[in-house]
Amino acid sequence: MSQHTASASSAQALPVIAFIGGGNMASAIIGGLIRQGHPAGQIEVVEPWSQARAALHERYGIAAQPEAGSALQRAGIVVWAIKPQTFKDAAAQAKAHVRAALQLSVAAGIRSDSIARWLDCERVVRTMPNTPALVGKGISALYARAAVGAAERQSVEAIMACTGEFLWVEREPLLDAVTALSGSGPAYVFYFLEAMTRAGSAMGLSQPQAHQLAVATFAGAAELARRSDEPPALLRQRVTSKGGTTHAALQSMDGAGIGASFEAAIRAAEQRAHALGDEFGG
Protein backbone atom coordinates (compact mmCIF):
# COMPACT_ATOMS: atom_id res chain seq x y z
CA MET A 1 0.00 0.00 0.00
CA SER A 2 1.23 3.50 -0.71
CA GLN A 3 0.10 6.20 1.70
CA HIS A 4 -0.88 9.81 1.23
CA THR A 5 -2.15 12.43 3.61
CA ALA A 6 -4.84 14.88 2.65
CA SER A 7 -3.83 17.90 0.68
CA ALA A 8 -7.00 19.21 -0.87
CA SER A 9 -5.33 19.94 -4.15
CA SER A 10 -6.89 22.06 -6.84
CA ALA A 11 -10.53 21.02 -6.80
CA GLN A 12 -11.14 24.04 -9.04
CA ALA A 13 -9.14 22.41 -11.84
CA LEU A 14 -11.36 19.33 -11.94
CA PRO A 15 -13.69 18.64 -14.87
CA VAL A 16 -17.48 18.46 -14.52
CA ILE A 17 -18.26 15.64 -12.10
CA ALA A 18 -21.49 13.62 -12.32
CA PHE A 19 -22.86 11.59 -9.44
CA ILE A 20 -25.10 8.60 -10.06
CA GLY A 21 -26.93 8.43 -6.74
CA GLY A 22 -27.29 11.46 -4.49
CA GLY A 23 -27.51 9.87 -1.03
CA ASN A 24 -25.19 9.84 1.99
CA MET A 25 -21.82 9.22 0.36
CA ALA A 26 -22.54 11.42 -2.66
CA SER A 27 -23.55 14.28 -0.34
CA ALA A 28 -20.39 13.85 1.73
CA ILE A 29 -18.17 14.02 -1.38
CA ILE A 30 -20.15 16.88 -2.94
CA GLY A 31 -19.90 18.82 0.36
CA GLY A 32 -16.12 18.35 0.35
CA LEU A 33 -15.81 19.42 -3.28
CA ILE A 34 -17.82 22.57 -2.72
CA ARG A 35 -15.84 23.42 0.45
CA GLN A 36 -12.67 23.22 -1.65
CA GLY A 37 -14.00 25.55 -4.32
CA HIS A 38 -15.43 23.23 -6.98
CA PRO A 39 -18.43 25.16 -8.37
CA ALA A 40 -21.87 23.61 -7.80
CA GLY A 41 -22.61 24.35 -11.47
CA GLN A 42 -19.87 21.89 -12.40
CA ILE A 43 -21.67 19.04 -10.65
CA GLU A 44 -24.43 16.87 -12.15
CA VAL A 45 -26.44 14.45 -10.03
CA VAL A 46 -28.88 11.69 -11.01
CA GLU A 47 -31.11 10.84 -8.06
CA PRO A 48 -34.58 9.26 -8.45
CA TRP A 49 -35.73 10.00 -4.89
CA SER A 50 -37.35 13.44 -4.70
CA GLN A 51 -36.49 14.02 -1.03
CA ALA A 52 -32.80 13.42 -1.72
CA ARG A 53 -32.99 15.81 -4.70
CA ALA A 54 -34.61 18.45 -2.48
CA ALA A 55 -31.87 18.02 0.15
CA LEU A 56 -29.15 18.49 -2.49
CA HIS A 57 -30.86 21.62 -3.73
CA GLU A 58 -31.27 23.06 -0.24
CA ARG A 59 -27.72 22.26 0.89
CA TYR A 60 -25.71 22.92 -2.27
CA GLY A 61 -28.03 24.59 -4.78
CA ILE A 62 -27.71 21.57 -7.09
CA ALA A 63 -30.68 20.69 -9.34
CA ALA A 64 -30.40 16.92 -9.52
CA GLN A 65 -32.07 15.00 -12.36
CA PRO A 66 -34.49 12.16 -11.60
CA GLU A 67 -32.98 9.99 -14.33
CA ALA A 68 -29.89 9.67 -16.50
CA GLY A 69 -29.91 11.92 -19.58
CA SER A 70 -27.72 13.84 -21.99
CA ALA A 71 -26.63 16.33 -19.29
CA LEU A 72 -24.27 13.59 -18.09
CA GLN A 73 -22.29 13.86 -21.31
CA ARG A 74 -20.48 16.99 -20.10
CA ALA A 75 -18.97 15.06 -17.18
CA GLY A 76 -15.28 14.09 -17.30
CA ILE A 77 -15.64 11.98 -14.16
CA VAL A 78 -18.67 9.94 -13.09
CA VAL A 79 -18.98 8.97 -9.43
CA TRP A 80 -21.07 5.86 -8.84
CA ALA A 81 -22.57 6.45 -5.37
CA ILE A 82 -25.36 3.89 -5.41
CA LYS A 83 -25.98 0.67 -3.52
CA PRO A 84 -24.27 -2.48 -4.84
CA GLN A 85 -27.75 -3.96 -5.44
CA THR A 86 -28.75 -1.18 -7.88
CA PHE A 87 -25.42 -0.60 -9.64
CA LYS A 88 -26.03 -2.88 -12.63
CA ASP A 89 -29.44 -1.38 -13.47
CA ALA A 90 -28.17 2.17 -12.97
CA ALA A 91 -25.20 1.40 -15.24
CA ALA A 92 -27.56 0.17 -17.97
CA GLN A 93 -29.62 3.38 -17.66
CA ALA A 94 -26.63 5.75 -17.83
CA LYS A 95 -24.15 3.86 -20.00
CA ALA A 96 -24.87 5.65 -23.29
CA HIS A 97 -24.16 9.05 -21.69
CA VAL A 98 -21.10 8.27 -19.56
CA ARG A 99 -18.91 5.83 -21.47
CA ALA A 100 -16.29 8.44 -22.38
CA ALA A 101 -15.76 9.53 -18.77
CA LEU A 102 -13.48 8.26 -16.02
CA GLN A 103 -15.59 6.05 -13.75
CA LEU A 104 -15.14 6.32 -9.96
CA SER A 105 -17.12 3.84 -7.88
CA VAL A 106 -17.72 4.07 -4.11
CA ALA A 107 -19.86 0.91 -4.04
CA ALA A 108 -18.84 -1.79 -1.57
CA GLY A 109 -17.88 -5.13 -3.09
CA ILE A 110 -18.66 -4.45 -6.76
CA ARG A 111 -15.46 -5.31 -8.64
CA SER A 112 -13.96 -3.18 -11.35
CA ASP A 113 -14.30 -6.07 -13.83
CA SER A 114 -18.08 -5.86 -13.46
CA ILE A 115 -18.10 -2.08 -13.79
CA ALA A 116 -15.85 -2.14 -16.88
CA ARG A 117 -18.10 -4.75 -18.48
CA TRP A 118 -21.37 -2.95 -17.61
CA LEU A 119 -20.13 0.40 -18.92
CA ASP A 120 -17.89 -0.88 -21.72
CA CYS A 121 -15.17 1.33 -20.25
CA GLU A 122 -11.75 0.28 -18.90
CA ARG A 123 -11.01 3.56 -17.12
CA VAL A 124 -12.37 2.59 -13.70
CA VAL A 125 -11.19 3.59 -10.22
CA ARG A 126 -12.76 2.16 -7.09
CA THR A 127 -12.68 3.98 -3.79
CA MET A 128 -13.86 3.11 -0.30
CA PRO A 129 -14.51 6.25 1.75
CA ASN A 130 -16.22 6.54 5.14
CA THR A 131 -18.81 8.87 6.65
CA PRO A 132 -16.40 11.17 8.56
CA ALA A 133 -15.98 12.52 5.01
CA LEU A 134 -19.03 14.60 5.95
CA VAL A 135 -16.80 16.70 8.22
CA GLY A 136 -13.63 16.49 6.11
CA LYS A 137 -12.16 13.79 8.38
CA GLY A 138 -12.74 10.74 6.20
CA ILE A 139 -10.24 8.22 4.96
CA SER A 140 -10.53 6.59 1.55
CA ALA A 141 -8.63 3.78 -0.10
CA LEU A 142 -8.27 3.84 -3.88
CA TYR A 143 -7.65 1.19 -6.52
CA ALA A 144 -7.19 1.91 -10.23
CA ARG A 145 -7.39 -0.42 -13.21
CA ALA A 146 -4.35 -0.50 -15.50
CA ALA A 147 -6.01 1.71 -18.14
CA VAL A 148 -6.25 4.67 -15.73
CA GLY A 149 -3.53 7.26 -16.45
CA ALA A 150 -1.45 9.30 -14.00
CA ALA A 151 -3.39 12.53 -14.60
CA GLU A 152 -6.67 10.68 -14.00
CA ARG A 153 -5.31 9.23 -10.75
CA GLN A 154 -4.45 12.80 -9.70
CA SER A 155 -7.98 13.97 -10.46
CA VAL A 156 -9.41 11.20 -8.30
CA GLU A 157 -6.95 12.10 -5.53
CA ALA A 158 -8.10 15.74 -5.74
CA ILE A 159 -11.72 14.62 -5.29
CA MET A 160 -11.08 12.31 -2.35
CA ALA A 161 -8.65 14.74 -0.67
CA CYS A 162 -11.66 17.07 -0.33
CA THR A 163 -13.10 14.55 2.13
CA GLY A 164 -9.96 13.77 4.17
CA GLU A 165 -7.03 11.39 3.83
CA PHE A 166 -6.53 8.76 1.15
CA LEU A 167 -4.23 5.89 0.28
CA TRP A 168 -3.83 3.61 -2.73
CA VAL A 169 -3.96 -0.18 -2.64
CA GLU A 170 -2.21 -2.17 -5.37
CA ARG A 171 -4.48 -5.22 -5.26
CA GLU A 172 -8.24 -4.87 -5.68
CA PRO A 173 -9.23 -7.58 -3.12
CA LEU A 174 -7.67 -5.39 -0.42
CA LEU A 175 -10.63 -3.03 -0.89
CA ASP A 176 -12.80 -5.65 0.85
CA ALA A 177 -10.47 -5.43 3.85
CA VAL A 178 -10.61 -1.63 3.72
CA THR A 179 -14.41 -1.77 3.55
CA ALA A 180 -14.45 -3.95 6.67
CA LEU A 181 -11.95 -1.80 8.54
CA SER A 182 -12.49 1.87 7.74
CA GLY A 183 -15.58 1.84 5.49
CA SER A 184 -17.76 0.21 8.13
CA GLY A 185 -15.41 1.34 10.93
CA PRO A 186 -17.28 4.48 12.01
CA ALA A 187 -20.20 2.21 12.98
CA TYR A 188 -17.90 0.25 15.32
CA VAL A 189 -16.76 3.47 16.95
CA PHE A 190 -20.36 4.61 17.41
CA TYR A 191 -21.23 1.19 18.83
CA PHE A 192 -18.53 1.56 21.50
CA LEU A 193 -19.52 5.18 22.09
CA GLU A 194 -23.08 4.03 22.74
CA ALA A 195 -21.88 1.38 25.21
CA MET A 196 -19.61 3.84 27.03
CA THR A 197 -22.41 6.41 27.23
CA ARG A 198 -24.86 3.81 28.56
CA ALA A 199 -22.31 2.74 31.19
CA GLY A 200 -21.70 6.36 32.20
CA SER A 201 -25.42 7.00 32.58
CA ALA A 202 -25.84 3.80 34.61
CA MET A 203 -23.10 5.03 36.98
CA GLY A 204 -24.99 8.26 37.65
CA LEU A 205 -23.62 10.73 35.10
CA SER A 206 -26.17 12.61 33.02
CA GLN A 207 -26.52 11.37 29.43
CA PRO A 208 -24.96 14.58 27.99
CA GLN A 209 -22.05 14.33 30.44
CA ALA A 210 -21.47 10.66 29.60
CA HIS A 211 -21.69 11.44 25.85
CA GLN A 212 -19.22 14.33 26.13
CA LEU A 213 -16.75 12.25 28.15
CA ALA A 214 -16.97 9.28 25.75
CA VAL A 215 -16.65 11.35 22.55
CA ALA A 216 -13.73 13.41 23.88
CA THR A 217 -12.01 10.21 25.01
CA PHE A 218 -12.28 8.66 21.52
CA ALA A 219 -11.13 11.85 19.80
CA GLY A 220 -8.26 12.39 22.26
CA ALA A 221 -7.02 8.79 22.19
CA ALA A 222 -7.18 8.73 18.37
CA GLU A 223 -5.24 11.98 18.16
CA LEU A 224 -2.65 10.66 20.65
CA ALA A 225 -2.25 7.46 18.60
CA ARG A 226 -1.90 9.53 15.41
CA ARG A 227 0.78 11.83 16.82
CA SER A 228 2.68 9.26 18.89
CA ASP A 229 5.65 7.24 17.67
CA GLU A 230 4.62 4.52 20.09
CA PRO A 231 2.34 1.60 19.14
CA PRO A 232 -1.21 1.44 20.57
CA ALA A 233 -0.24 -1.50 22.82
CA LEU A 234 2.32 0.69 24.61
CA LEU A 235 -0.08 3.62 24.85
CA ARG A 236 -2.60 1.21 26.39
CA GLN A 237 -0.02 0.00 28.93
CA ARG A 238 0.65 3.60 29.97
CA VAL A 239 -3.00 3.93 31.02
CA THR A 240 -2.98 0.63 32.86
CA SER A 241 -1.66 0.87 36.44
CA LYS A 242 -0.87 -2.42 38.12
CA GLY A 243 -3.88 -3.48 40.18
CA GLY A 244 -5.76 -0.37 39.09
CA THR A 245 -9.06 0.45 37.40
CA THR A 246 -7.99 0.01 33.77
CA HIS A 247 -6.54 -3.38 34.58
CA ALA A 248 -9.89 -4.41 36.04
CA ALA A 249 -11.72 -3.27 32.90
CA LEU A 250 -9.30 -4.90 30.45
CA GLN A 251 -9.38 -8.17 32.38
CA SER A 252 -13.15 -8.13 32.16
CA MET A 253 -12.95 -7.51 28.39
CA ASP A 254 -10.39 -10.31 27.87
CA GLY A 255 -12.54 -12.65 29.95
CA ALA A 256 -15.49 -11.93 27.68
CA GLY A 257 -13.36 -12.44 24.56
CA ILE A 258 -14.13 -8.97 23.27
CA GLY A 259 -10.87 -8.49 21.33
CA ALA A 260 -11.26 -11.81 19.48
CA SER A 261 -14.96 -11.19 18.83
CA PHE A 262 -14.21 -7.77 17.44
CA GLU A 263 -11.61 -9.18 15.05
CA ALA A 264 -14.08 -11.86 13.96
CA ALA A 265 -16.71 -9.18 13.36
CA ILE A 266 -14.37 -7.29 11.05
CA ARG A 267 -13.62 -10.50 9.12
CA ALA A 268 -17.39 -11.00 8.75
CA ALA A 269 -17.64 -7.56 7.16
CA GLU A 270 -14.79 -8.43 4.77
CA GLN A 271 -16.55 -11.65 3.76
CA ARG A 272 -19.78 -9.74 3.19
CA ALA A 273 -17.95 -7.25 0.95
CA HIS A 274 -16.61 -10.16 -1.12
CA ALA A 275 -20.06 -11.79 -1.25
CA LEU A 276 -21.66 -8.53 -2.45
CA GLY A 277 -19.31 -8.66 -5.45
CA ASP A 278 -20.41 -12.24 -6.23
CA GLU A 279 -24.08 -11.53 -5.61
CA PHE A 280 -24.53 -8.25 -7.49
CA GLY A 281 -21.57 -8.18 -9.89
CA GLY A 282 -22.93 -10.62 -12.46
Ligand SMILES: NC(=O)C1=CN([C@@H]2O[C@H](COP(=O)(O)OP(=O)(O)OC[C@H]3O[C@@H](n4cnc5c(N)ncnc54)[C@H](O)[C@@H]3O)[C@@H](O)[C@H]2O)C=CC1
Ligand atom coordinates in the same frame (compact mmCIF):
# COMPACT_ATOMS: atom_id res chain seq x y z
N1 LIG B 1 -22.71 4.94 3.93
C1 LIG B 1 -21.46 4.59 4.14
O1 LIG B 1 -20.91 4.63 5.25
C2 LIG B 1 -20.63 4.14 2.98
C3 LIG B 1 -21.20 3.73 1.80
N2 LIG B 1 -20.41 3.30 0.76
C4 LIG B 1 -21.02 2.85 -0.48
O2 LIG B 1 -21.62 3.98 -1.07
C5 LIG B 1 -22.73 3.57 -1.86
C6 LIG B 1 -23.90 4.47 -1.57
O3 LIG B 1 -24.20 4.34 -0.19
P1 LIG B 1 -25.03 5.47 0.56
O4 LIG B 1 -24.70 6.80 -0.01
O5 LIG B 1 -24.84 5.22 2.00
O6 LIG B 1 -26.49 5.05 0.10
P2 LIG B 1 -27.80 5.96 -0.03
O7 LIG B 1 -28.96 5.04 -0.02
O8 LIG B 1 -27.75 7.08 0.95
O9 LIG B 1 -27.64 6.58 -1.49
C7 LIG B 1 -27.88 5.86 -2.68
C8 LIG B 1 -28.80 6.69 -3.54
O10 LIG B 1 -28.90 6.10 -4.83
C9 LIG B 1 -30.17 6.42 -5.34
N3 LIG B 1 -30.49 5.55 -6.47
C10 LIG B 1 -31.16 4.37 -6.48
N4 LIG B 1 -31.27 3.90 -7.74
C11 LIG B 1 -30.65 4.80 -8.55
C12 LIG B 1 -30.41 4.89 -9.97
N5 LIG B 1 -30.83 3.93 -10.80
N6 LIG B 1 -29.74 5.95 -10.45
C13 LIG B 1 -29.29 6.91 -9.62
N7 LIG B 1 -29.49 6.88 -8.27
C14 LIG B 1 -30.15 5.84 -7.74
C15 LIG B 1 -31.09 6.23 -4.15
O11 LIG B 1 -32.33 6.92 -4.29
C16 LIG B 1 -30.23 6.78 -3.00
O12 LIG B 1 -30.52 8.14 -2.70
C17 LIG B 1 -23.00 2.10 -1.53
O13 LIG B 1 -22.61 1.32 -2.61
C18 LIG B 1 -22.13 1.83 -0.32
O14 LIG B 1 -21.58 0.52 -0.38
C19 LIG B 1 -19.06 3.33 0.83
C20 LIG B 1 -18.44 3.74 1.97
C21 LIG B 1 -19.15 4.13 3.15
Ligand SMILES: O=C(O)[C@@H]1CCC=N1
Ligand atom coordinates in the same frame (compact mmCIF):
# COMPACT_ATOMS: atom_id res chain seq x y z
O1 LIG C 1 -22.51 -1.16 5.18
C1 LIG C 1 -22.16 -1.06 4.00
O2 LIG C 1 -22.36 -1.99 3.19
C2 LIG C 1 -21.49 0.19 3.52
C3 LIG C 1 -20.10 -0.07 3.04
C4 LIG C 1 -19.18 0.52 4.07
C5 LIG C 1 -20.07 1.25 4.94
N1 LIG C 1 -21.31 1.12 4.62
